[in-house]
Amino acid sequence: MTRQHVLDLYFMEARSKLIDLAAFLDRVERAEGEADFRLNALQQAIRELDTGNADRAKRVLLALSDPTTEPIPAAPGKGAIGAWQGSK
């Protein structure tokens, strides 16, 4: 595909998602109370977009991942929340 074709197919969708992300950050900022580690994790991951390499999706996923290698003693529950909280 040419870059023109990629833009024709996906620009409007990417534009929409970008505005949604901006609106989400605004919404968090307007809200009261403390944020948690997820906001920091998202802001760190957003920085990965501003690099010139063509593996941004991979690096965003890595930025949100648990980087440790040892199994945990017991599962604390069943769900995942989308960002790694860090070692407790």
Next chain:
Amino acid sequence: MRYIEPHGHMVSRVTDDYVDMATAGCAAVCEPAFWAGFDRSSADGFHDYFCQLTEHEPKRAAKFGIPHFCWLCINPKESEDVQLAKDVIALIPDFLDKPNVLGIGEIGLNKNSRNELKILELHVDLAARHNQLILVHTPHLEDKLKGTRLILDVLKSDRRIRPERVIIDHVEEHTIGPVLDAGFWAGMTLYPESKCTPARAIDMLETYGTERIWMNSACDWGVSIPLAVPRTALEMKKRQWTADAIDRVVYQNPLKFLSQTPKFRV
């Protein structure tokens, strides 16, 4: 168009989904054993579930002209209870000769705990002893990277396991490389929010090639789209993939992997 749905939890879906899938060209559906959304209280509950997967659901699918196959295991979400998991694993050999059972799956990890790892090893041993294909679930979101690494370690450390007979599912951009590099098959799950979108799945196909990769909807009781595979095929067409190249990914690739067991026929 023809396609194979290699991963769909059809017991959670309504008959209209079967109608839509048949209309879209679904040639076969394969159903891994899964978590019900709540913990089953005994091994007897799993016995009934395995009967549902091997007896009832194939009949329901047949009404719509779709051959139904399944995989058996206790899902990693229920592996924290080691004794329950061992009791369930002990049930599985009695079902392995059923005509629609393809192998052991979807085994794997969820939160990457020691008990989950222990039960994964027992499942891998079961598959090796009975010469079964393996379908592996990788964890969600922040747990996927670590879980995929642990799963690869388990599989690579067992000399009885042949990578070409194992599919590691739910890969994303940060896990697909190590899976393919180790010789395993990779599954991409097409979800609206988590896992990957059709656009990202096609990106990965264009980056890593189409060898040893399949796509699935993993439709279940949660937010998921039973027609995700044919919809992705439509997006491939928009991206100038030829009909032959699309067919290779959505039909011939799953056919190639699954035909490693003579039970799989379409």
